[in-house]
Amino acid sequence: MSHAPNAAQLPDSPFATFSLRAACSADAAKLANLLQQLGNDDPRPDPTLLALRLAELPASREVLVAERDGQLLGTCTLNLIEHLAHNFARSAVLEDMVVDSQQRGLGIGQALIEKAAERARAWGCYKLALSTNQNREVAHRFYAALGFQPHGISLALPLG
Template sequence: MPAVDPSALPDSPFVHFSVRAASPGDANRLADLLQQLGEQDPRPDPTLLALRLAELPASREVLVAERDGKLLGTCTLNLIEHLAHDFARSAVVEDVVVDAGARGLGVGRALMEKAAERARAWGCYKLALSTHRDREAAHRFYEALGYRPHGISLALSLS
């Protein structure tokens, strides 16, 4: 029997969790969750995370999904004001991760909906994200939420 693709499972109406802004007290749990973005990468420093969460600029919001004290997912929303367009606003979502044990339960959808809600509250005309070209399940997930390919994303490594 073939393995079931978790992204194809329906959201469960029985799973309850909240989505809120991250706080410095989330730093240890957030570091563990962010480690799932790149298991080969070093674990984010919880002390630095706590410091940064305590002093976030108004143009950035870190969201977490939580149930019973466990972080199920996170994403970061960044506001951009475009000089060439009379300071029209857009937002970019980064660092989207749902705990491996919570995938397929609507956590990612809830985080992305909250990110869109916050971007609208900031007066943004669009919400953008990038994802690695090999993450086909993530592409299907974002497309199911209404995201469409837009331009080409290029990066220059500075290290």
């Protein structure tokens, strides 16, 4: 699937087109670099472990990448959840959403989320959920513009 932002916004831009696809083991090193942008204080993901995990993804997980000429521009991970208390109703959780800092504003994040929502619908999900850091106001506006709404309260219990 190839995407091109509105030509009026990006005339003659070399980044006007890109493709979306499932990540594979061969993407591990580039994906590790991209994922590092989620938190510069976090250790860089191990490319070897990442390659192994990408080779054996369960059917309930999909890692998407946006790519142009071999360069990874963005990624997100979609996780399927079946809710036991609701007759196994399905929802999906979006994680690890990142667009390369040099590529933002070109429609890449929107295209990734649209693809993730398409996959979630194909899984029969009734909602697509995500969490984002409380301080990431630009991200909050981005997600709201795509139709995401506040839903409950997200809490975490540190286990480490």
